[in-house]
Structure formats: C-alpha cells, structure tokens
Amino acid sequence: MSAAMTQTTAASPVKRRFDGKRIALTCVLAFGAFTMIVPFLWMILTSVKGPGELIEFPPTFWPKEWAWSNYAEALDAAPFATYFRNSFIIATGHTIITLIFGAMAGYALARIPFRGRELVFLGFIAMLMIPTYTKIVPQFLIVKFMPLFGGNDILGQGGSGWLNTWWALLIPGGLSPFAIFLFRQFYLSLPRELEEAARIDGLGEFRIWGQVYTPLIKPALATVALLTFQDSWNNFLWPLLVTTRDDLRVIQVGLAVFRQEETTQWAYLMAGSTLATIPMVLLFLVAQRYFIQGFTNAGIK
C-alpha cells in the first residue's frame, strides 16, 4: 500500500519535470538541426532571387519574387546539363564495376578456400589504409603514360594517354578495397550449408555466387551501391586532375571552374550548386535506411 502511494505521488512531478526537459531537448535539437539545414535553404533561396535582391543588405531571407528563370540562364551560362550527365554516367559506371568485380572478389575472399586467400585479404586491408595523397601523383602519371592510348607508343611516350578520356574517369576510381571488404563481411554472414549443397549439385562457383549467395545480400548490395554512387558523384580531385575538356567535366569540377570564370554570378552558382547537391539529398532521403546501415557498418567493423 505504501509502495503504491509513493509511486502515485512520485509519478506526477517526474512526469512534469520530464515534459520540461522534453521541451528543452526539442529546442536544442531543433536549433541544431536548423543550423545544419540553413546552408541548404540559403542555397536554394539564393538560386531563385533576382539580380536586384541578391545585392540587398542585409539580405532578405525569403525571395520577394521567385526567379526560376535563373536555372535556365545558368544552364545557358555553363553546360551544367552536360556536367550533370557526365557525373551521372561516371557514378553509375563506378557503381556497376563495384557491384560486379567488388562483389565477386568479396565472395571469393569469404567463401572459396583458395591458397593465398589470407595474404590477398591482408593485402586489400593494407591498401584500404593508404591515403589518397600517397598515391595520387603516380596514379596521374600512369594515366598520362598509359601505353597505346591517346597517341602514346608502346612505352607510353609521345601522347596524352588516358588524360581527357572516359577511361581515366571510369577505371581508376571504379573499385575500392573498402567495397571489397564490405562485400566480404556480408558474404561471410551467410550460412555455409548453401555453398556445400550447391557444390554437390555441381554448380560452378560463378553460378553459386550469382544465383545462390548474391540474391541473399540484396540490402547489402543496395548499401554498397549507394555509397559508391555518392562517393563518385561527390568526387572532385581526380576528375579535376585528369580532365581539361569542357565536355568531359563532371558537375563538381564544372561548378568550381564556373566559379573561377564568373566570380559574381551568385544566383547561377547557387543554381549549379543545387543541381550538384539535390540528387544526393533526394537519394539520401529516399534510401536513408541503407545509407545509415552502410555508414554504421563501415564504422563499427
């Protein structure tokens, strides 16, 4: 009886205090989240402001008139449509290469006992830890001296190799040890009996990979595909180094170049930035679950 009484008397103040806390908590989180979102809002709002409103000070937050024509004019001022298409092709290409060759290697490392497997795996782990800047200069040189391409002879001399080609944009960044590592972890989590049964049935390894195991890791495929696509879409340094032709530029490079040429066209720049970010924002919002799963997987192990 006394226990019940203390419970009831204790309950209401706890609940009241809880509510006050809850409001404070919501305020803190809402403020934090708003700070995170403001640059995106500002980008979109700027991209539809007229030229007069852009140079008002202090700036207006909400546009007085929505100048959607900025987008059409930005597309005229620089070939953003081409940049956008190029980025899309390359990100898709990288994703396909990763899903085929990365998954294949991950499967072999997880499920096929071949001699030297441990060594190969360790090699991938070691290569996973190499920072970009420790390999970027020779990567560029390999591209430039790629034999028999771009006017190069068999020794890689005399021409420009893969510079300013789709090859340079698609192949070197097509596969990362990180994707292979993720795939290996996913394939390892599946039961062993499947492969034994399939092998007794006389299925070849490629068919076991493609028809037995891979259909079971579809969510993992989605995760790796999204991470790869995002990484590729956002990549800047590599495409900056290997392309100078306007028709091969990706959107991030195109944006940076446009900024150097047109330093004051803020509405167009923000329109271009919107084009460069919106696909990833939408992709993230639609497939949030897979993104989060991927990033936490990558984080924990």
Add this chain to the structure above:
Amino acid sequence: MTTKPSGTVAGSEPATARRWRSRRRPSASRKLRRAGWLMVAPALGHSILWIAIPVLATLVLSFTDYRVISAPRWVGLDNYIEIWNDAVFRKATWNTIVYTFFTVPVSMAVAVVIAVLLNQRIVGRTLYRAAFFLPHVTATVAIAMVWLWMYNPQYGLLNGLLSIVGLPGQVWLGNPDWALWSVIIVGIWQGIGIKMLIYLAALQNIDPNLYEAASIDGASKIQQFFSVTLPMLKPATFFVFVVSIIGAFQVFDQIYVLTDGGPANATTMMTYEVYRSAFQNFRMGMACAQSVVLFAFLIVLTVVNRRLTGGDDT
C-alpha cells in the same frame, strides 16, 4: 532402349567409379582454387595497379627530381631538405595541424551530445538524424560554394545576421587572421553527421542494466553520462578519432573553393602544397616527398593515438 545402357554402366560401376572419383576429387578442389583466383583477380589487379604500385612509386619518386618532360633524376634527400627549409610547407603543416585539432574534437563533442540526445524516444528522431547527416552526403565542392556565398563580406548571410545584431561585418575568408577559422567552421559543420551516426550505433550497444545500476547508486543523468556513457563509448571514440584525423589531414576540396590557400598562405594545407607542386609547378618528385611527409604524420598520429587511448579493442 534407355534401360540397357544404364544397366551396363551400373554393372561396371565399382571399378570406374572409384577411378573416376579418385581423379575427380583433386580436380574439384583445383577447380575451386582456380575459381577463387579467377574471381579475385580483376579486383586484385586493379588494386595493385592503382594503389600498390603508386604507393611504391611515390616513395621512390620522392628521392628524385622529376618534371615529367625529362626522365627522373636521383637527388637523394634533396626534396626532404627543401621541405624542411620551406617556410610555406611549414605553414601548411601548421595549418593542417590547427585545422585538424580544432575540427575533430569540436565536431566529436557536438556529435556525442547530439547522439545521446537522439538516442531516446522523441518525436521526429529520423528527421533530426537526417538533418545532421545531410552535410556528410552532399558534395564538399557544392557545399563550400554555399559557404563562400554566406561568408561574402558585402552581401553574405553571416554579415547580414551580424548587422541585425548591430555588430560590424567581417571579411571572413579575406582576412588572414580569420580565414583559417572560417574554414574550420565549415569543417566542423560538415563533420558532425558521420560521427553522430557512429556514436548512435555504439550507444545502442550499451547494456541498459549499466544505467539502471548507476541510477540505483543515485547517479544523476549527467553523472551517468560521464561514468557510464563516455567509458562505454571509448572504442567508438578511438575509431572516430583516428578516422576523422585521417580525413581532416586530407582536407582539400573546401580549401580549393573557399580560399585557394590564401590569403598569404593563411589556409594552405599539406594536401594543397602537394597539389601545387605536382599540378601547378609540375615538380612530381617534390610532390611525392611532400605526400610521404603527410603519410608519415598520419602513421605517427595513429600509433600515438592507439597508445594514448589504448583503443586496441576495436
């Protein structure tokens, strides 16, 4: 018709089957081995060509003078000696260290608080999480472009806000005293999301009994945070710290867009010097030596970090 051949096969089975099996077994495992190598070969070849060889080449080229138009010339330690005496590279190293040791701890501290707040049943949890994570999934170049516009001294949002409060505007990126801090703010803003996400995942693995035990002992929520949450997050903290330092040391995109390393080298970074040496001055040997120095920093920091936090359980 069909039974007859099968009958004869069945009759001669024992001898042939034994021979067949004894030959087939090793061939099956060989097939398996070959399949394994075949499946790993494209990825392995790709990684060797685009990672292993370049790393070794970086090391070798760092001892040469190589300007692409003529063959590399062995110069021993000359590049490293020049780096040691180079005031700009020293400035870049200092800037990189300042950038890293402000962005990483600050964004980690914010991230852990946000993660703890989000690790409760609250309305709109997914929405908040998405908001904090959004800067991480979007391209740094495009995002930096927006910050460039917000930092604009004449028409920018930040000076606009300051003027509403009655404070004088700043030149932000154009002022050598402010530029690095302006870049650091962008780094913190963009770095919170991924750290928060890793902390959130780690928080979900903490045994709730620990909190119960702590509250029975009379620990307040704040005390619980310091005596239960933070110690339990130690492995995650180690992991986040190492990965974030490696990331922060390689900051490049926002520097390229926001400041171009200026004003007066106030925001140049080690990566930016590598870029300048290789792709503006075409001194490939020097760029390689600089990137070796960068790599050495990362290795030392990771090892020291491991020693200090004892985070070998990740």
